[in-house]
Amino acid sequence: MKLATLKGTSPEQGASLETVATAKNARDGELIVVSRDLTRAVRVPHIAATLQHVVEDWSALAPRLDEVYQALNNGQLEDAFNLDMQALHSPLPRTYHWADGSAYLNHVQLVRQARNAEMPETFWTDPLMYQGGGDSFIGPYDDIEAVSEEHGIDFEGEIAVITDDVPMAVSPEQASGHIKLIMLVNDVSLRGLIPGELAKGFGFFQAKPASSFSPICITPDELGDAWQDGRVHLPLTVHLNGEKFGEPESGPDMIFNFPQLVAHAARTRYLGAGAVIGSGTVSNPDANGGPGKPVADGGVGYSCLAEVRMVEKILHGDSKTPFMRFGDRVRIEMFDRDGNSIFGAIDQQVVEYKA
Known part of the structure; x- marks a missing residue:
């Protein structure tokens, strides 16, 4: 399985509380699953928001992400998008250790x-x-x-x-x-x-x-x-x-x-x-x-x-x-x-x- 983090963006000034709550975190970015050939990716907000979230609950979340990974490699996901490497942060933009x-x-x-x-x-x-x-x-x-x-x-x-x-x-x-x-x-x-x-x-x-x-x-x-x-x-x-x-x-x-x-x-x-x-x-x-x-x-x-x-x-x-x-x-x-x-x-x- 291959994972990455899209760079986060801060919500605009004056945005609604709902927008702020669902905005990509400016520091931790947004988790995506990446195809084996590194050309395509898909967002997975229904599974985990960030990579830190995944490693904190690996046994429960990794199998679900792997299912997405297999479907992505098989061309079965309509919401997949072309991957832009320059839009990515380090996989963990920050870490506790x-x-x-x-x-x-x-x-x-x-x-x-x-x-x-x-x-x-x-x-x-x-x-x-x-x-x-x-x-x-x-x-x-x-x-x-x-x-x-x-x-x-x-x-x-x-x-x-x-x-x-x-x-x-x-x-x-x-x-x-x-x-x-x-x-x-x-x-x-x-x-x-x-x-x-x-x-x-x-x-x-x-x-x-x-x-x-x-x-x-x-x-x-x-x-x-x-x-x-x-x-x-x-x-x-x-x-x-x-x-x-x-x-x-x-x-x-x-x-x-x-x-x-x-x-x-x-x-x-x-x-x-x-x-x-x-x-x-x-x-x-x-x-x-x-x-x-x-x-x-x-x-x-x-x-x-x-x-x-x-x-x-x-x-x-x-x-x-x-x-x-x-x-x-x-x-x-x-x-x-x-x-x-x-x-x-x-x-x-x-x-x-x-x-």
């Missing part, structure tokens, strides 16, 4: 190696994770507003899952059953602010502005055999200013799978329905075990600028690739083995924020 892991330890190793720091052995057994701001995500086709290029604007291509209510202290095996939906992420990072924040010993905050997610989220069964062992086994394709920047494999080098990440997040707390747990930057080492190579050199490339900069520093003593500047555009997408887009694309331009 957004936590991002760092399950691809090749990425972590490169960052630490570039600054001559050893990687603690515990990183291989205990996942890294930070809690981000879930109060306002960016739409997948909306601009990334940034205060200054000096902050080191970077993208991070990732995968994330959405859960229902997760009890505290679940095992990874139990956590697996709480993963309901999958989507892609652009975890925007301000690299120039990270060192100073980490030096305080209290984690990220200003260095992690609003993230964005793919226009479509899907149930794991949509991936077929590409969903194995709690991992997505497909390449993640990233383009920077129209040129392929990376196509790393998202499965084999994910040290901690999604059930493990969810269980880690829930070790000492409950996760409310709609919790979003990210994988961290998708990253592969080179075939010989060394740093990954750029696409132009026959490698799979990268999912963020920081990684190529670290590789340049390790191999050549200095980082030459610049971070994003105003006007730069990033596109993040995943295709099935037949070349079909699974989640739609995150396609965003960086612009200067003007208060």
Whole structure:
């Protein structure tokens, strides 16, 4: 099943109470069911108003939505409409809980190696994770507003899952059953602010502005055999200013799978329905075990600028690739083995924020 959220609109000033009550929520948007080929969609107000509503009552609502999904794919719904990706928000425009892991330890190793720091052995057994701001995500086709290029604007291509209510202290095996939906992420990072924040010993905050997610989220069964062992086994394709920047494999080098990440997040707390747990930057080492190579050199490339900069520093003593500047555009997408887009694309331009 494939689901999405139409951007919400506020009722006009002076509208009737009935109009206000039934208007699409300006913050949470309107739930729609999307066809498998991402061309058609249908509204489902008789089932659920928002995606948050669905994950809060998944067992009752998901089967009804799946019936609509099957009918939509079979061309049986007269009220279906042509899908405009740019009319979509992130599947959850906001959430009560957004936590991002760092399950691809090749990425972590490169960052630490570039600054001559050893990687603690515990990183291989205990996942890294930070809690981000879930109060306002960016739409997948909306601009990334940034205060200054000096902050080191970077993208991070990732995968994330959405859960229902997760009890505290679940095992990874139990956590697996709480993963309901999958989507892609652009975890925007301000690299120039990270060192100073980490030096305080209290984690990220200003260095992690609003993230964005793919226009479509899907149930794991949509991936077929590409969903194995709690991992997505497909390449993640990233383009920077129209040129392929990376196509790393998202499965084999994910040290901690999604059930493990969810269980880690829930070790000492409950996760409310709609919790979003990210994988961290998708990253592969080179075939010989060394740093990954750029696409132009026959490698799979990268999912963020920081990684190529670290590789340049390790191999050549200095980082030459610049971070994003105003006007730069990033596109993040995943295709099935037949070349079909699974989640739609995150396609965003960086612009200067003007208060």
